[in-house]
Amino acid sequence: xxxxxxxxxxxxxxxxxxxxxxxxxxxxxxxxxxxxxxxxxxxxxxxxxxxxxxxxxxxxxxxxxxxxxxxxxxxxxxxxxxxxxxxxxxxxxxxxxxxxxxxxxxxxxxxxxxxxxxxxxxxxxxxxxxxxxxxxxxxxxxxxxxxxxxxxxxxxxxxxxxxxxxxxxxxxxxxxxxxxxxxxxxxxxxxxxxxxxxxxxxxxxxxxxxxxxxxxxxxxxxxxxxxxxxxxxxxxxxxxxxxxxxxxxxxxxxxxxxxxxxxxxxxxxxxxxxxxxxxxxxxxxxxxxxxxxxxxxxxxxxxxxxxxxxxxxxxxxxxxxxxxxxxxxxxxxxxxxxxxxxxxxxxxxxxxxxxxxxxxxxxxxxxxxxxxxxxxxxxxxxxxxxxxxxxxxxxxxxxxxxxxxxxxxxxxxxxxxxxxxxxxxxxxxxxxxxxxxxxxxxxxxxxxxxxxxxxxxxxxxxxxxxxxxxxxxxxxxxxxxxxx
Numbered sequence: 001x002x003x004x005x006x007x008x009x010x011x012x013x014x015x016x017x018x019x020x021x022x023x024x025x026x027x028x029x030x031x032x033x034x035x036x037x038x039x040x041x042x043x044x045x046x047x048x049x050x051x052x053x054x055x056x057x058x059x060x061x062x063x064x065x066x067x068x069x070x071x072x073x074x075x076x077x078x079x080x081x082x083x084x085x086x087x088x089x090x091x092x093x094x095x096x097x098x099x100x101x102x103x104x105x106x107x108x109x110x111x112x113x114x115x116x117x118x119x120x121x122x123x124x125x126x127x128x129x130x131x132x133x134x135x136x137x138x139x140x141x142x143x144x145x146x147x148x149x150x151x152x153x154x155x156x157x158x159x160x161x162x163x164x165x166x167x168x169x170x171x172x173x174x175x176x177x178x179x180x181x182x183x184x185x186x187x188x189x190x191x192x193x194x195x196x197x198x199x200x201x202x203x204x205x206x207x208x209x210x211x212x213x214x215x216x217x218x219x220x221x222x223x224x225x226x227x228x229x230x231x232x233x234x235x236x237x238x239x240x241x242x243x244x245x246x247x248x249x250x251x252x253x254x255x256x257x258x259x260x261x262x263x264x265x266x267x268x269x270x271x272x273x274x275x276x277x278x279x280x281x282x283x284x285x286x287x288x289x290x291x292x293x294x295x296x297x298x299x300x301x302x303x304x305x306x307x308x309x310x311x312x313x314x315x316x317x318x319x320x321x322x323x324x325x326x327x328x329x330x331x332x333x334x335x336x337x338x339x340x341x342x343x344x345x346x347x348x349x350x351x352x353x354x355x356x357x358x359x360x361x362x363x364x365x366x367x368x369x370x371x372x373x374x375x376x377x378x379x380x381x382x383x384x385x386x387x388x389x390x391x392x393x394x395x396x397x398x399x400x401x402x403x404x405x406x407x408x409x410x411x412x413x414x415x416x417x418x419x420x421x422x423x424x425x426x427x428x429x430x431x432x433x434x435x436x437x438x439x440x441x442x443x444x445x446x447x448x449x450x451x452x453x454x455x456x457x458x459x460x461x462x463x464x465x466x467x468x469x470x471x472x473x474x475x476x477x478x479x480x481x482x483x484x
Contacts, residue, residue: 005030005063012067014110017137019069025113026066033059039124041116043070045109045132046144046259048077048460049339050391054109054130062128069108070130074101077132077142078460081340082187086463097141097452100134107132107140115256120225121268129256141452144393148255151397154448155404160306160318162400164254165231165295165380166246168261168388170278171287172197172215172269173240194275194284200239208235215274216242222264228257238288248295251400255392262388280343280387289346291353292388295371296399297380298322308379309372313361315413323359323368323381323413325406326399330357330367330385332442333398334428334435335461341432341468343387349421354384358417358425365420367428385428401448433465 005027014020033041041062044054053076057065078087078101089102100107115129132143139146155162173194184190197215202208209216216233219242223230229247236243246257262278269276281289297307298318306318315323326333338344347355352364359368364384372379386395405411417423429435436458439445446454 008063009066014067014069019108019110019133019137020066022113026111029113029116030063030066033062037124038118038126041065041126041128042119043109043111043128043130045072045130046391046393047079048142048144048391049081050144050259050262050389050393052127052259052263056125065109065111065128066113069110069133071106071108071135072132073104074107074132074134075104077101077107077140080460080463080467082464082467084187084463087459097134100136100138106135108135108137117226117260119264120222121264121271127260129259141450142456144391145252145255147449147453148252148393148397151400151404151448152251155400158404158407159301160298160407162251162396162403163248163297163299163305163380164251164396165248166254166258167243167293167295167382168245168258168278169236169241169243169290169292170262170265170276170388171238171240171282171290172212172242172265172274172276173284175273175275192275196240197274198235198240200235200241200286200288201237202235203237204235212242215269215272218272219244219265219268222268223261226260226264228261236288236290238290239286241288241290248297251396255396258392278388280338280340280389281345289348289351289353290388291346291384292386292390292395294383294386294395294399295380296322296383296403297378298403305377305379307372307381308376309374312374315370315372318407319370319372319379319381320413321406321409321411322403323370323406324411325402325404325409326368326381326383327357327359327413328411329398329402329405329442329444331426331429331435331438332444333402333439334385335432335439335457336394336398337383337386337390338429338435339391339394339432339461340387340389341464343389344429344431344435346387347428347430354428355421356423356425356427358420358423359413360416360418360420363417363420366417367420370416397449398445401444405444432461432468436461436465 038059040056042056044052075085078085080086109130111130117127119125131145177193179190179192231245231247234243265276346353349355354367360366369382
């Protein structure tokens with residue numbers, strides 16, 4: 001390894017202020033780039049919505065990013081899904097952490113060399129993920145990646161680590177009209193017009209898979225080239241609906257993987273004249289909702305899965321407490337597991353999506369599905385509540401904090417359900433505003449992450465809800481325009 005790179009990095013602000021600790025890895029990456037054909041590096045961070053934002057620098061300029069970080073407008077963390085800045089930045093009175101963002105000031109991106117990936121669909125370029133910090137180097141309490149790291153450390157304090165596995169559903173459509181007329185821009189712009197690749201409603205049909213295989217293969221190969229641990233590629237129930245599943249990994253690794261996967265799918269499909277969407281329930285005829293099922297198991301310091309039961313259909317104390325914590329806090333977690341107006345349209349009975357807060361043994365209608373057997377090293381639970389738009393850092397943090405609360409309070413799971421759509425269990429929130437109110441009223445996130453995070457998420461999502469309420473829907477037009 002070049003000592004010159006090391007010495008330069010050690011003299012930089014990030015190392016001096018303790019913000020960059022993987023100094024050897026950073027120096028090795030810079031040396032590797034000198035011998036590569038990489039021309040540009042996309043220096044990016046996952047924002048509050050789980051979308052990648054950043055700047056592209058030349059490979060030769062990357063050393064300065066590792067020394068000093070990359071300055072970006074902090075308002076990127078203050079935007080709702082329409083890309084409007086929804087926090088006051090010009091009033092001159094913004095208190096607390098928001099004070100650093102007044103006047104559209106900068107934040108600093110701190111790169112993580114372990115996340116460097118060459119982009120197989122754009123092989124002259126690469127991704128480098130970063131953690132945003134305030135311009136004075138202090139932690140931003142709502143920056144997604146550092147927030148998840150803090151919750152992982154809290155779980156580690158109890159002697160456990162979490163293993164997660166992903167099942168991700170999404171749609172890929174053919175693009176008819178890209179909506180690029182001047183009149184179609186805005187905040188947000190006009191969505192594209194699409195058509196199907198496949199009629200669907202032939203779940204796991206091999207003939208349907210064969211028709212979709214060229215797209216499936218391209219996405220799988222690029223995912224594997226990004227070092228994503230793809231396990232299966234599947235035809236889901238709905239028209240033009242795909243599902244990818246991934247081998248188990250740690251929460252930070254899989255949060256990064258999910259961001260890479262979603263971004264790769266959208267970017268690759270756009271280059272192919274397709275439109276990919278992870279929107280839960282697209283407004284197209286005869287569509288089906290997409291979900292994101294998260295498999296979870298706890299591992300102790302000896303590497304033992306503590307969810308493996310000793311007797312059939314008996315929960316270990318840890319599994320019982322983890323399930324109980326997730327159920328108890330499910331309502332206030334919905335803002336993080338189901339963060340869009342659209343996601344709540346999935347909570348319908350008899351569609352293999354949950355509509356209430358309960359668990360069952362191998363029951364796909366229940367919110368939490370327990371898959372545990374004596375001697376089965378893959379014993380785990382599957383939480384079926386989330387939509388695939390969820391920010392994975394916030395989603396995983398919500399599961400860890402809920403499970404840890406169950407462990408700390410010694411909770412026990414209630415009896416499992418056999419008829420999930422006929423039980424007396426509490427209903428999931430029916431709307432985004434119900435989820436916002438539950439999040440604001442709860443104590444889990446205030447106690448664990450602080451008031452700043454709760455108030456931040458509340459402002460962000462209430463802005464989205466208010467814009468939704470202000471829009472006259474097709475239902476209203478049909479219901480009232482001709483009658484009154």
